Amino acid sequence: MDNELLLLSVEYSSEYGKAVAKLYDPKNGSIVLWYDNKGHRPYLLTDITPEVIVSDYAQVIQHRGFDHLELVEKYDPLRDRNILMTKVIATDPLSIGRGRNAIRDILPRTWESRIKYHLCYIYDTGLIPGMWYKLVNGNLRLADVEIPSNIAKLVEKLYRDPKTRERAVHWAKLLHAPIPDIRRIAIDIEVYTPIRDRIPNPREAKYQVIAIALASSDGVRKVMLLRRPEAGEEVSRLSEGIDLEYYDDERTMLKKVFEIINEYPLILTFNGDNFDMNYLWHRARLLGLSDKEIPISIVYTGQIGQVRARIDPGVHVDLYHFFNNHAMQVYAFKSRYRETKTLDTIAQALLGIGKIKLTKNVTELSYAELARYCYRDAELTLKLTLFDNSIVLRLMILLMRISKLPLDDLVRTGISQWIKNMLYFEHRKMNWLIPEPIDIKRLKGSTKTKAIIKGKKYLGAIVIDPLPGVFFNVMVVDFASLYPSVIKKWNISYETLNCPHNECRSNKIPGTPHWICTRHRGITSELISFLRDFRIEIYKPLSKSPELDKVDRESYEVIQQALKVFINASYGVFGHEKFPLYCPPAAECTTALGRYAITKTLRKAHELGIDVLYGDTDSLFLWSPSPDRLDELLKWSREILGIDLDVDKVYKFVAFSGRKKNYLGVTVEGILDIKGLVGKKRHVPEFIKDLFLQVSNYMSKVSSLGDLMEVKRIIHEIAKDSYMKLKKRKYTLSELAFRVALTKDPEDYIKSTPQHVKAAKLLERYGIKLRAGDIVSFVKVRGGIGVKPVQLARIDEIDEEKYLPHIETTFRQILEAMGVDFNEILGKRFLESQLF
DNA sequence: GCGGACTGCTTACCT
DNA sequence: ACAGGTAAGCAGTCCGCG
Numbered sequence: 001m002d003n004e005l006l007l008l009s010v011e012y013s014s015e016y017g018k019a020v021a022k023l024y025d026p027k028n029g030s031i032v033l034w035y036d037n038k039g040h041r042p043y044l045l046t047d048i049t050p051e052v053i054v055s056d057y058a059q060v061i062q063h064r065g066f067d068h069l070e071l072v073e074k075y076d077p078l079r080d081r082n083i084l085m086t087k088v089i090a091t092d093p094l095s096i097g098r099g100r101n102a103i104r105d106i107l108p109r110t111w112e113s114r115i116k117y118h119l120c121y122i123y124d125t126g127l128i129p130g131m132w133y134k135l136v137n138g139n140l141r142l143a144d145v146e147i148p149s150n151i152a153k154l155v156e157k158l159y160r161d162p163k164t165r166e167r168a169v170h171w172a173k174l175l176h177a178p179i180p181d182i183r184r185i186a187i188d189i190e191v192y193t194p195i196r197d198r199i200p201n202p203r204e205a206k207y208q209v210i211a212i213a214l215a216s217s218d219g220v221r222k223v224m225l226l227r228r229p230e231a232g233e234e235v236s237r238l239s240e241g242i243d244l245e246y247y248d249d250e251r252t253m254l255k256k257v258f259e260i261i262n263e264y265p266l267i268l269t270f271n272g273d274n275f276d277m278n279y280l281w282h283r284a285r286l287l288g289l290s291d292k293e294i295p296i297s298i299v300y301t302g303q304i305g306q307v308r309a310r311i312d313p314g315v316h317v318d319l320y321h322f323f324n325n326h327a328m329q330v331y332a333f334k335s336r337y338r339e340t341k342t343l344d345t346i347a348q349a350l351l352g353i354g355k356i357k358l359t360k361n362v363t364e365l366s367y368a369e370l371a372r373y374c375y376r377d378a379e380l381t382l383k384l385t386l387f388d389n390s391i392v393l394r395l396m397i398l399l400m401r402i403s404k405l406p407l408d409d410l411v412r413t414g415i416s417q418w419i420k421n422m423l424y425f426e427h428r429k430m431n432w433l434i435p436e437p438i439d440i441k442r443l444k445g446s447t448k449t450k451a452i453i454k455g456k457k458y459l460g461a462i463v464i465d466p467l468p469g470v471f472f473n474v475m476v477v478d479f480a481s482l483y484p485s486v487i488k489k490w491n492i493s494y495e496t497l498n499c500p501h502n503e504c505r506s507n508k509i510p511g512t513p514h515w516i517c518t519r520h521r522g523i524t525s526e527l528i529s530f531l532r533d534f535r536i537e538i539y540k541p542l543s544k545s546p547e548l549d550k551v552d553r554e555s556y557e558v559i560q561q562a563l564k565v566f567i568n569a570s571y572g573v574f575g576h577e578k579f580p581l582y583c584p585p586a587a588e589c590t591t592a593l594g595r596y597a598i599t600k601t602l603r604k605a606h607e608l609g610i611d612v613l614y615g616d617t618d619s620l621f622l623w624s625p626s627p628d629r630l631d632e633l634l635k636w637s638r639e640i641l642g643i644d645l646d647v648d649k650v651y652k653f654v655a656f657s658g659r660k661k662n663y664l665g666v667t668v669e670g671i672l673d674i675k676g677l678v679g680k681k682r683h684v685p686e687f688i689k690d691l692f693l694q695v696s697n698y699m700s701k702v703s704s705l706g707d708l709m710e711v712k713r714i715i716h717e718i719a720k721d722s723y724m725k726l727k728k729r730k731y732t733l734s735e736l737a738f739r740v741a742l743t744k745d746p747e748d749y750i751k752s753t754p755q756h757v758k759a760a761k762l763l764e765r766y767g768i769k770l771r772a773g774d775i776v777s778f779v780k781v782r783g784g785i786g787v788k789p790v791q792l793a794r795i796d797e798i799d800e801e802k803y804l805p806h807i808e809t810t811f812r813q814i815l816e817a818m819g820v821d822f823n824e825i826l827g828k829r830f831l832e833s834q835l836f
Numbered sequence: 837g838c839g840g841a842c843t844g845c846t847t848a849c850c851t
Numbered sequence: 852a853c854a855g856g857t858a859a860g861c862a863g864t865c866c867g868c869g
Contacts, residue, residue, distance in 0.1 A: 326852095327853080413852095414852065414853085415852095416852065416853060417852090451855070451856090452855080452856060453856065453857090454844090456854085456856090457854090457855090458855080460854070460855030460856060461850095461851065461855065461856065463850085463851085463856060463857070478851090569854090572853025572855090573853045574853085575854050575855085576852075576854070578852050578853095579853075587854070590854095591855075616850065616856090616857095617855090617856085618851065619851075659858065660850085660857055661858075662849095662857080662858070675850065676848090676857080678849095678858080678859075680849090681847090681848055681859090682847095682849090683847070683848070740848090741847075741848085743847075751844075751845060751863090752844080752845050752861080753862075754845075754847080754860090754861065754862075755861070755862095756847090757846095805860090806860095809860095
């Protein structure tokens with residue numbers, strides 16, 4: 001790895017008027033800047049010929065940013081033909097498409113004119129963020145990557161066609177290039193505020209920065225403090241080994257922190273875009289520092305209120321955005337921090353430590369207290385990238401390589417941007433014209449199936465009605481990555497769907513009137529195939545292989561996770577109207593084929609005499625299938641259907657309540673698996689969850705029908721007990737609280753006012769304002785509007801009767817699975833006699 | 837004016 | 852700013868009722 005540099009980011013330097021690459025040099029842990037040296041310029045494409053531009057659109061030529069015109073040939077994937085287009089080249093990105101009179105707005109039709117310049121530069125140069133480069137004669141050259149022999153063999157086996165194999169090898173290199181542990185520093189600031197609980201406005205930056213904490217991967221543990229007489233005694237070092245530096249002058253302190261920022265390739269913050277970096281920039285300006293002295297620049301993105309703090313020469317990684325990415329929460333971190341998204345909750349979930357709890361305002365803290373508090377935040381921010389062998393940073397680098405996005409863009413955008421960029425990169429690589437959404441819409445038509453849910457665009461998956469009851473020895477088989485597999489096998493892509501060739505029209509997708517191209521391989525189909533194959537055939541098995549050592553298994557696991565993020569969203573984006581390659585009929589075909597696969601398999605199972613108890617989208621629950629027949633079914637699926645069907649789980653028993661997406665099972669390993677039962681839902685009161693947990697524990701020990709009878713008795717006991725406790729007010733308010741999330745701000749509920757919103761509005765009268773995303777804790781009370789937020793309720797106001805139906809449904813779901821009526825266990829009469 | 841039947845809204849979940 | 856399908860509880864409305 002001599003002299004190799006890792007590409008972290010590509011940006012447009014308005015100072016130099018050209019693209020600049022930011023590369024990481026692991027030798028000294030610093031940033032190397034590289035400026036474009038080929039005179040690459042921003043441009044757009046149009047179908048207007050140069051002659052007509054000159055004659056009819058002279059404003060283009062006269063535009064202050066106009067450079068020149070070129071005629072280029074492009075492949076138009078929607079019409080399957082090569083076309084000539086005019087490339088209008090400008091001197092700067094703004095002239096192409098920002099502000100009044102941009103060239104984009106002069107011409108009637110343009111293509112590729114909304115692509116950010118720095119991304120356009122990546123597509124044209126083929127630079128891959130996250131990869132290693134060498135500086136050769138002033139140019140960046142991709143460093144070669146050695147693929148381990150076991151992987152190379154697998155790739156060779158999977159891909160026979162030489163051209164495809166070459167592409168596969170390229171992907172393998174992306175995934176296998178070494179990942180360095182990048183030197184980084186986390187920053188957190190505290191600001192003086194005269195009013196308690198009021199967050200200072202960074203745009204005004206009216207108050208002093210009183211503390212700046214720094215925690216770095218190379219051992220910096222420091223807090224810079226502004227001298228304030230009221231903050232008590234000056235300590236130079238905290239017992240935890242944190243150095244404290246005192247400054248009389250805020251301006252000097254900021255200059256010092258900027259010097260430190262300048263030295264690091266990666267600057268980590270938690271919400272630094274909106275607060276810390278934003279505040280520092282405005283404050284530094286207010287204190288008279290010049291732009292040259294401030295390594296931060298504030299970029300207002302298109303969206304209102306969305307601010308981005310750029311740092312030079314390093315890269316600013318705001319972890320708040322990354323950890324709020326839905327895909328990361330669901331796939332990579334298994335919903336370990338689903339509800340709230342503060343530094344405290346995320347750190348608590350992933351690191352096991354939270355923020356320091358304050359009882360006073362930061363302004364009232366002593367130097368030591370303030371430093372400790374502030375440092376903890378910086379430390380947590382740093383540790384979020386250090387835990388599990390820097391898994392978060394490793395994941396980011398892999399995601400950069402797959403998406404081709406610079407690190408700063410990657411951490412701030414969601415999966416649809418990642419997939420978009422990956423596909424755009426591929427289009428440009430093959431000299432394909434990137435289609436405009438309107439053209440896809442016009443040429444591909446609309447969806448033809450009817451969704452079950454009102455307001456949805458097309459029919460989705462099938463859920464088989466479960467047979468209520470308890471079943472022993474249940475085997476769950478499922479298709480490995482059903483939708484991506486379908487997309488691969490049936491060549492689904494926006495351009496292959498309803499393609500312009502007459503001979504393809506008969507290649508219908510079952511259950512739809514759509515057809516798929518037989519001439520060409522679809523671009524999205526091929527790309528998703530690679531990601532799918534690499535995950536399913538290579539990295540997932542290897543990550544579990546006992547023959548490999550722990551370090552290898554772990555690194556394969558990260559690769560597997562990174563691929564999963566893309567694969568799992570690969571179908572959904574085509575049904576998402578904001579996705580620039582939005583193509584709902586393509587998504588419709590994918591689900592149609594998913595239904596086709598599951599129904600065919602269901603039929604085959606029947607033929608083989610296997611009882612199917614339940615199924616959802618891509619899975620079937622088989623009741624005690626004989627090994628021969630099971631094997632035959634799996635083989636049939638692979639050979640005839642062409643999709644891998646595998647055994648996913650084996651249950652000792654499963655209890656189906658008769659409702660869809662609602663069952664409880666215990667695996668042969670003794671793991672309790674609960675799906676969709678209310679007792680598990682986040683919002684139900686703690687005391688009900690606890691009752692449910694008690695029953696679940698007994699359930700997990702069940703191994704015979706006799707045991708089930710015992711469970712019935714226990715449910716009776718637990719329920720009776722709970723009624724008594726409820727009546728005697730033995731539960732605390734907190735145990736009785738429902739915890740429901742606001743999906744919008746309270747005032748935005750127009751059509752109806754749900755209970756949690758009523759509670760939130762009551763709270764508002766006491767000056768506690770809840771917003772979208774916050775969780776409202778409320779209890780049910782007698783009189784008034786029937787609910788009160790826990791903060792305002794008293795235990796004697798509780799309306800016990802309103803809790804009974806909730807206890808009932810919780811147990812009913814379990815009891816109905818056992819074929820027992822709830823009233824049989826605890827009849828209504830019992831309740832009336834006992835309770836009221 | 838009141839209650840049951842119904843629809844619609846909202847949330848949390850499943851794949 | 853990935854998708855659709857399902858369960859549950861409550862809000863709001865309609866309708867019939869001398």
